[in-house]
Amino acid sequence: MTYIALAAAALLVGIDQLTKYLAVTYIKPQGTVNILSIGENEWLNFTYKENTGAAFSILKDKQTFLIILTSIVILGVIILMLSKRVKKTSYIWCFSFIIAGGIGNLIDRIVNNYVVDFIDFRIIKFAVFNFADICAVMGTFFLMLFYIHDEIKTSKEKKIRACAEEDSSEVKAEGVNPETDLNTYEAFDKKNSGASIKAEIRKKEDK
Numbered sequence: 001m002t003y004i005a006l007a008a009a010a011l012l013v014g015i016d017q018l019t020k021y022l023a024v025t026y027i028k029p030q031g032t033v034n035i036l037s038i039g040e041n042e043w044l045n046f047t048y049k050e051n052t053g054a055a056f057s058i059l060k061d062k063q064t065f066l067i068i069l070t071s072i073v074i075l076g077v078i079i080l081m082l083s084k085r086v087k088k089t090s091y092i093w094c095f096s097f098i099i100a101g102g103i104g105n106l107i108d109r110i111v112n113n114y115v116v117d118f119i120d121f122r123i124i125k126f127a128v129f130n131f132a133d134i135c136a137v138m139g140t141f142f143l144m145l146f147y148i149h150d151e152i153k154t155s156k157e158k159k160i161r162a163c164a165e166e167d168s169s170e171v172k173a174e175g176v177n178p179e180t181d182l183n184t185y186e187a188f189d190k191k192n193s194g195a196s197i198k199a200e201i202r203k204k205e206d207k
Contacts, residue, residue: 002081005096012100016131023118047120049128074102094143101136
């Protein structure tokens with residue numbers, strides 16, 4: 001999966017460079033090309049911009065710093081992926097998008113000393129950006145989302161195990177088979193109710 005994700009990253013870099021070539025060839029001479037308008041409002045334009053900063057024009061005129069920082073991050077992520085330390089498929093694909101976005105803009109900075117931006121959402125008055133920015137932002141956003149989800153899930157599982165161990169100790173002291181208690185708990189873990197589990201165990205004792 002790792003190598004497939006890296007190959008996909010290379011493909012995304014190719015798409016990014018192609019879109020920038022088209023922007024330079026067809027959009028630059030005109031400056032701005034309207035793509036979508038509703039009534040008198042322009043929603044989406046292709047506007048040629050030469051960005052000397054990072055994504056969405058931050059850190060303007062810091063090319064050397066950005067080249068070094070981007071190179072370190074990309075190299076670190078690639079090494080992490082190749083080391084097989086990242087097991088989750090969702091994380092691997094997030095890293096793939098981050099790598100693609102980083103390399104896409106890194107090529108521009110090294111070759112041109114600026115990044116070609118052209119996607120211009122006028123309706124929300126947002127910064128002009130490019131395909132590589134989209135890849136990097138999507139990869140980072142979903143990586144954070146998946147990580148938070150996994151942390152919440154892990155925390156819940158730890159609480160369930162702790163509760164199960166506590167209940168097992170209690171019923172063992174009362175002479176009930178702890179394995180039976182644990183099985184009962186697992187059957188009710190989706191309800192996440194220790195009280196319900198204890199009630200079920202007491203019913204079995206009465207029988």
